[in-house]
């Protein structure tokens with residue numbers, strides 16, 4: 624076969640793509656469990672170093688408090704459920720992995736690939752893809768502010784354990800960190816956590832806390848990411864210990 628320029632370019636491309644594909648597989652401890660993994664490969668090989676806590680300022684979007692819950696719950700679902708297309712090896716489960724994936728340009732949302740995907744008019748290309756709902760305007764505004772402010776690995780202390788209720792705290796945490804995968808559309812492990820009854824059921828049979836601590840054989844939740852901040856786990860624990868009331 625005679626190689627013309629186009630053939631050579633395609634050959635080079637396919638070698639490159641094969642390498643990228645293999646590369647993401649080699650680094651994914653989950654490929655054996657959830658296969659095939661799509662755009663967002665959930666891998667956490669980072670050493671988790673939590674940044675120091677500061678008092679929250681209203682004008683700042685904090686990575687740990689504001690950004691990570693959106694990415695873990697709305698974006699990691701693609702890795703859970705989607706098939707073979709667009710294997711780009713993008714990892715959105717920790718700050719280090721987001722930076723390594725090169726989808727965010729600190730200070731410049733307009734030049735950050737993350738945002739192109741959020742607005743794609745094709746529902747299959749858009750992130751999160753159909754049948755999942757697109758991010759809300761408020762969620763996109765949070766991501767935008769965070770990138771504008773330099774895409775820092777920052778967090779702040781807004782966690783109060785003195786008055787924990789289901790409606791005030793627990794349901795908010797569950798919808799921020801969990802319902803992206805445990806929603807009503809093909810929920811992971813067939814477990815929907817969108818209603819009080821279901822969350823209370825998991826609280827009372829012990830699986831809720833076990834999944835947050837990765838004890839009793841449960842995988843760590845949120846799946847594939849870092850554990851919840853200690854104070855968040857403590858809030859949920861207090862509610863469970865109080866008998867998981869619908870308050």
Ligand code: HEC
Nearest residue numbers: 695696699700800801804811812830831834842844845846
């Ligand atoms: C990125 C997707 C994802 C997110 C986010 C997520 N989960 Fe899960 N969850 C899973 C998967 C996948 C399984 C099955 C894991 C396994 O079998 O090892 C699972 C299993 C569970 C189980 C065990 C169900 C059973 O009966 O076996 C519980 C409980 C659970 N998750 C709770 C949570 C809670 C609480 C959160 C939020 C703090 C959460 N999950 C966030 C994907 C997710």
